Amino acid sequence: MSLSLIQEVIAAFGEAALRMMAAGLDGIEINARNGNLPAQFLSTEINRRRDLYGGAFANRLRFIAEIVHEVRRRIGDTVPLGLRVSIEPMDEVGPSSKEIQEACKALGPFVDYFNVVTGSLGTYAGSSHIVPPMGVSSEAVVSGAEILRAATGCPVLVAGRITRPEVAERLLADGQIDLCGMTRALIADPELPNKAKSGQAERIRDCIGCNQACIGHEGLGAPVSCILHPETGRELALGPRSGIRHPRRILVAGGGPAGLKAAAVAAERGHHVTLFEQEKHFGGQARLAALIPGRGEFGVMVPNLVREAQEAGVKLVPGTLVDLNLVQREGAEAVIIATGSLPHRSTIDHDEIAVWDASQILGDEAGVSGSVVIADERCDWVGMGVAEKLVREGHRVRLCVSGDMAGQELDSFTRYHWLGILHRLGVDIVTHVRLAGIVGRAVSFEHVASLTPIIWEDVETLVLARSYQSNTELEEILADFDGDVHVIGDCQTPRTAEEAIYEGLMAGLAV
Incomplete structure (x- = not known):
């Protein structure tokens, strides 16, 4: 200068x-x-x-x-x-x-x-x-x-x-x-000061520090928002939330982030809303994400959303699978399907190597031993989280990602924080490779640009961090349902909690 x-x-x-x-x-x-x-x-x-x-x-x-x-x-x-x-x-x-x-x-x-x-x-x-x-x-x-x-x-x-x-x-x-x-706390809940001042601190929507839609949006050149409160940044577009003249009976299938948000918004507007969740607990994949080391605050998302649904008057029913008979018995006039997605199970032939899905590792459903290779095609929190979990448990871990870097889909602040942790823990990260197959105790990858084979020998456990597949079963069952049907979240297309909760908001406003 x-x-x-x-x-x-x-x-x-x-x-x-x-x-x-x-x-x-x-x-x-x-x-x-x-x-x-x-x-x-x-x-x-x-x-x-x-x-x-x-x-x-x-x-x-x-x-x-x-x-x-x-x-x-x-x-x-x-x-x-x-x-x-x-x-x-x-x-x-x-x-x-x-x-x-x-x-x-x-x-x-x-x-x-x-x-x-x-x-x-x-x-x-x-x-x-x-x-x-x-x-x-x-x-x-x-x-x-x-x-x-x-x-x-x-x-x-x-x-x-x-x-x-x-x-x-x-x-x-x-x-x-x-x-x-x-800053982020007020993006998550603009009413935080008023709630604290009026003695309602327990009603505050807690920021979980995910950085996804706030600073993550800034890095993308998009308006700042919040995955827990997608109304932030869209106030003018959405306008004041209006009530309804003719309340309807709304059935929400699925108690993950998308379903909980949709139910809360629809009930707040005056509808009679019942939400059914197949599992005993609400939260969907947010509960799975909370099992990752250092990511336990993802679990805060669930009580936030459950509380908002309860405050709005939603009837929450866990442990119940929704089918056509249930929809008819409930007299539902509209159904919001938020049944999420399911992991792809391995179809790879393997005799000498244990092959597990990342969700099984996070849920402690898998027996892991010795040298571990993670095939990560998601390039988000899943592969990095599994790598940290397993290396902290004493395993030798190699994280193989198909993208330019591990955590490519995360905001840069979270990504480099996590990359630093994995490097200090000794995780070997290999980029630009995709899984090709297994031969004996060798795992074969290929470089995504050159297609050159890359083989690692003496692997005892292979973990697959792959995209999920939409759970479309209920949508197919309700193909002839006379009422309105809204399909939101991962059962439409597997993505992140940000898209799921936003679609829940829009479905709640649409019914």
Whole structure:
């Protein structure tokens, strides 16, 4: 950057602050975190300048300091001004924690608070800490914030994964932080503050830290939403939820995420809704996902959805298979089919190698021994989850994925967090390969581009992480049903919980 461009950028920060004030904001926060431009000026690894903006620490601090002074000059002394910093970049590229502390000591007199985060966009290792996924402690940033607070004497705001009001209240009451920030928690439940204030904290729809539709959507250039609350980001398109003049008897078949959401929305609108689930427990594949190491919060999805259905007045009936006779006995005027999908069972000939589906591994239905190869054609949480589970149980694990990388379908923050875990645990990851067959105790793959055979010998267990097949049985049974039939979720096409819950929402609005 030329000196004139630096001055242009500094002035632009001040002008942006003025526009924010004109728009009605109560305060301004300067974003100098996670390896963006102001933080890059502080880093000796990135900033190789030899002028007054590089070299000595005071020079590297100059860019941020001049931004702070320019913004303060533009907004005046009475408007709250914060500075967001990454107390620990979690890599070797960003400024060190000590340098951040020294920078904040120098800037403390000119700001009202520090917003403290961790991580850096400069590296994969650092980026995995920016939007910490499920499995990361809700208080992961608190200790760093306490250090910065002690060093500067300034108030600190902490976010990260604080999703429950009682956790925030405890941290505030204990004096560990001064302000609590929530982003994903409010995307999941925009009414969280009101519920907490009115003593209804138990009704809060908990963020599970999946990152799928919030930061994951941002990475795709799509509107931010939430898999648990697809209404978020679609408020204008959906409009206010209207009631109905003529309630109908609605039968929902399937108590997974899609069925539970559809039932809740339909009942909230005034319909008489009964949901039947074949299994003894509700949740479908969300319960399976919760069995993966570090992914237990997927299980929170189920009580969230069950509670919302119960509050809306849905009659929930577990342990009951829906057929035509049941539909007729219930007098259903419309049926929402959400019966999910089923795993493909192996048709591979094998005598000397145990072959299991990933769902059997996660459900502890399989006997696993020795060397394990996972054939992962999904490139999502399943193959990575099975790999982590088995390596933690003491097995030698090779994860073979057909895509460019393991976890290719996940958001980048979750993917690199998980890739780091698997690498530290010693999982061997092979990309761009697909399963070809088994000969004796050898498993044969081929490269997806060159078609070159790749063979691994002395394999004792092969795990298949494959796409599922839609359960269309009930749809076929109800082909001649006189009422409305809506097919949603995996029984339409196997995908993720995000699509399932969204389709549940739309079906509940359509009946």
